[in-house]
Amino acid sequence: MARPDHDPAAPGGRKADHLRIAGDPGVEHAGTTGLEAVRLRHRALPGSALASVGLDAELLGVPLGAPLVISAMTGGAAEAATVNRRLLAAAAHHRIALVLGSGRALLGDPTLLPTYRPPGAPRPPLLLANLGAAQVRGPHGADRAERLVDLLGADGVAIHLNPVQEAVQPEGEADFAGVVEGIAAVATRLAPRPVVAKEVGFGLDPDDVRLLAGAGVAAVDVAGAGGTNWALIEGRRDTRAGAVAAAFAGWGTPTAEALTGALAAAPGLPVIASGGLWDGVEVAKCLALGAVAAGVARPFLLAAQADRAVEAVGAVLEQLRIAAWAAGGLGREHLR
Numbered sequence: 001m002a003r004p005d006h007d008p009a010a011p012g013g014r015k016a017d018h019l020r021i022a023g024d025p026g027v028e029h030a031g032t033t034g035l036e037a038v039r040l041r042h043r044a045l046p047g048s049a050l051a052s053v054g055l056d057a058e059l060l061g062v063p064l065g066a067p068l069v070i071s072a073m074t075g076g077a078a079e080a081a082t083v084n085r086r087l088l089a090a091a092a093h094h095r096i097a098l099v100l101g102s103g104r105a106l107l108g109d110p111t112l113l114p115t116y117r118p119p120g121a122p123r124p125p126l127l128l129a130n131l132g133a134a135q136v137r138g139p140h141g142a143d144r145a146e147r148l149v150d151l152l153g154a155d156g157v158a159i160h161l162n163p164v165q166e167a168v169q170p171e172g173e174a175d176f177a178g179v180v181e182g183i184a185a186v187a188t189r190l191a192p193r194p195v196v197a198k199e200v201g202f203g204l205d206p207d208d209v210r211l212l213a214g215a216g217v218a219a220v221d222v223a224g225a226g227g228t229n230w231a232l233i234e235g236r237r238d239t240r241a242g243a244v245a246a247a248f249a250g251w252g253t254p255t256a257e258a259l260t261g262a263l264a265a266a267p268g269l270p271v272i273a274s275g276g277l278w279d280g281v282e283v284a285k286c287l288a289l290g291a292v293a294a295g296v297a298r299p300f301l302l303a304a305q306a307d308r309a310v311e312a313v314g315a316v317l318e319q320l321r322i323a324a325w326a327a328g329g330l331g332r333e334h335l336r
Helices: 009-020 080-092 104-108 111-115 140-154 163-168 181-189 206-214 228-236 237-247 255-265 280-289 298-306 309-327
Strands: 058-059 063-066 068-070 096-101 126-130 156-161 195-199 220-221 270-273 293-297
Touching: 058 126, 058 140, 068 080, 068 309, 080 096, 080 309, 104 111, 111 140, 111 220, 111 228, 126 140, 126 163, 140 156, 140 181, 140 206, 156 181, 181 195, 181 206, 181 280, 195 237, 195 270, 206 220, 206 255, 228 280, 228 293, 255 280, 293 298, 298 309
Parallel strands: 068 096, 068 293, 096 126, 126 156, 156 195, 195 220, 220 270, 270 293
Antiparallel strands: 058 063
16 A cells, blocks of 8 residues: 555655565465476486585676576665665675666666665676666667666666556556667667666566567566566555556466577577576576576565575575586486
């Protein structure tokens, strides 16, 4: 329910509400990610020492300590500064990638920069800015994306595709005409800096993946259904959206299905898997299915709010290491 002491449509109020509600129970998809049906082989004789298992990876041309991404979450509200400081520290400590929250608010008010990149916060090896589809439409979309990347000192940008969220949100921008052309313009403007296209938790259809590949993106993040449901968050944030949002509790393509569909739709295009991932075993399953990396959001948000982000990322990486060891590897041949 919208709080009576602020305007829920104001960018700062909206961002603060998103951050607060995303950590609450009851905003998950009604369905699952589909990863529970994916099984890795179990080898009782791994034949090597666990300590010999390395997780080093490369994503978008950048060497990482592991194929893991802290997915986009927050920025633009005062409360975001503490969360982002802790997430940046965790990503830098473990040498993994991080995608910042939507930068639309920052473009409108550059004084919000410390809520995205707090002073003194360490920089991870791969840092991506984040901009919504509505902001890359039209003749100034590429300018906005370039300015955001420069403001944040980022390595590239993730463009999030959130049509259902925009449609449910009373103040949303539910016009996606020209988005593909806008993404292509951003990719051309930022080259050789990478542009990643991602959903926000409802999955990418194979036809959309083909369109994005044609637009020149460096990778896609399928962000499938099974985790946080942004329609339900909008329904809880603003009572005007509640009745409409409820019907979309089970909407979207589960993460496992979206991942396999994307890989088949655009062979050779790197695919990141996210959407409802909670632990290193689920990350391992996505990698075995063919993802180049996996993104985790809500578990790390909860950990950051409890000031345990470094430990939480470390636990996921140790789970991933053990899964790779016990399965004999993380290729398709290690699926049951």
